[in-house]
Amino acid sequence: MALACALAGASSLAQTGSVILTPAEVDLVLLHGPWPVATPDDASNRVSGDPAAIALGRDLFFSTDLSRSGEMSCASCHDPEMAFSDGQPVASDALTLPRNTLALANLGFHRWFGWDGSTDNLWAQSLLPILHPEELDLTPEDVKRIATTARFQPAYGAVFEDAASQPALEVSVNIAKALAAYQETLVTGQTPFDRFRDALQAGDEATAAGYPEAAQRGLSLFVGRGKCNFCHSGPLFTNGEFHDAGVGYFLSSGGVDEGRHRGLQQLKSSPFTLDGDYSDDPGRSGAWAVRQVEPKHADFGTFRVPGLRNVANTAPYMHDGSLARLTDVLEHYSTIDLERLHADGEAILEPLDLTPSEMADLDAFLNTLTAD
Numbered sequence: 278m279a280l281a282c283a284l285a286g287a288s289s290l291a292q293t294g295s296v297i298l299t300p301a302e303v304d305l306v307l308l309h310g311p312w313p314v315a316t317p318d319d320a321s322n323r324v325s326g327d328p329a330a331i332a333l334g335r336d337l338f339f340s341t342d343l344s345r346s347g348e349m350s351c352a353s354c355h356d357p358e359m360a361f362s363d364g365q366p367v368a369s370d371a372l373t374l375p376r377n378t379l380a381l382a383n384l385g386f387h388r389w390f391g392w393d394g395s396t397d398n399l400w401a402q403s404l405l406p407i408l409h410p411e412e413l414d415l416t417p418e419d420v421k422r423i424a425t426t427a428r429f430q431p432a433y434g435a436v437f438e439d440a441a442s443q444p445a446l447e448v449s450v451n452i453a454k455a456l457a458a459y460q461e462t463l464v465t466g467q468t469p470f471d472r473f474r475d476a477l478q479a480g481d482e483a484t485a486a487g488y489p490e491a492a493q494r495g496l497s498l499f500v501g502r503g504k505c506n507f508c509h510s511g512p513l514f515t516n517g518e519f520h521d522a523g524v525g526y527f528l529s530s531g532g533v534d535e536g537r538h539r540g541l542q543q544l545k546s547s548p549f550t551l552d553g554d555y556s557d558d559p560g561r562s563g564a565w566a567v568r569q570v571e572p573k574h575a576d577f578g579t580f581r582v583p584g585l586r587n588v589a590n591t592a593p594y595m596h597d598g599s600l601a602r603l604t605d606v607l608e609h610y611s612t613i614d615l616e617r618l619h620a621d622g623e624a625i626l627e628p629l630d631l632t633p634s635e636m637a638d639l640d641a642f643l644n645t646l647t648a649d
Contacts, residue, residue: 297494524595
């Protein structure tokens with residue numbers, strides 16, 4: 278009944294003239310909220326939501342001690358001043374593949390991580406750069422040594438007990454779980470779009486009228502003719518799954534970035550999944566996904582749909598960082614080459630043939646997804 282009343286109020290508001298969206302469009306807009314919502318605790322990580330673990334994870338995130346060179350930290354590539362990304366087209370140390378550095382935001386709501394979904398939980402994703410020789414380049418023995426130093430031992434011991442008596446790989450996983458606990462707190466704030474959306478639901482004409490008409494026209498395109506909300510759905514503006522967006526996956530150095538296909542091969546061979554022994558969840562909730570999913574031919578060249586919250590701050594775009602500006606992304610979808618799509622690719626994609634004014638409207642809307 279409450280939802281029916283809210284929708285009725287929103288539909289009535291859409292007809293007053295202060296909002297140019299149709300009632301049907303308003304109903305679709307309401308599906309993108311409310312926001313923010315509380316981040317759920319991760320059942321596979323026993324220190325998820327633990328303030329002591331969050332504090333330890335934050336210290337580790339910004340510490341150059343957590344690297345072989347002593348000069349890098351997680352924040353070296355995930356800079357808070359750059360929306361926890363690095364602003365570069367591709368990372369120079371991108372796990373052997375030239376991929377754009379994903380911004381760290383709203384991670385606690387994800388089911389798959391990375392562009393290719395090679396991990397199904399945040400602590401496993403946090404472990405990858407620690408142990409990879411082209412990133413922080415530590416061994417489990419290095420991580421255990423760091424955890425037992427005077428700087429980290431007291432905090433580590435308070436959260437996980439004595440590192441000295443634990444196997445090195447267990448200590449490494451625990452460090453990754455503390456990092457994950459911190460990253461779960463990186464939730465984007467409310468945006469101009471959210472205030473507009475909430476005003477629609479509440480029937481608050483005065484507040485809704487403050488949302489620019491250009492952004493409303495762009496939003497109408499987003500949920501209407503553009504069908505952008507098919508992949509960029511819900512409060513996170515992503516369905517969290519994998520699609521072929523018509524961006525090249527042949528590497529300039531030769532070979533192919535297989536995308537999801539490669540990610541699934543890594544996922545299936547990993548001991549750090551929700552179905553593995555390092556999960557703290559005795560019920561193995563969520564493990565059904567890694568058990569059932571299998572690589573298939575159609576997964577070649579597909580990549581995870583990024584969320585659009587704070588999108589204006591996370592340029593450049595696409596898995597290879599090939600599109601420098603939001604307007605370049607809009608131009609890409611306006612003129613997309615259907616011949617470029619995988620043979621088993623996205624039947625929903627077609628050139629949008631956007632006019633300059635429509636591109637400007639969509640750009641205006643996307644900019645309202647950035648938190649104040």
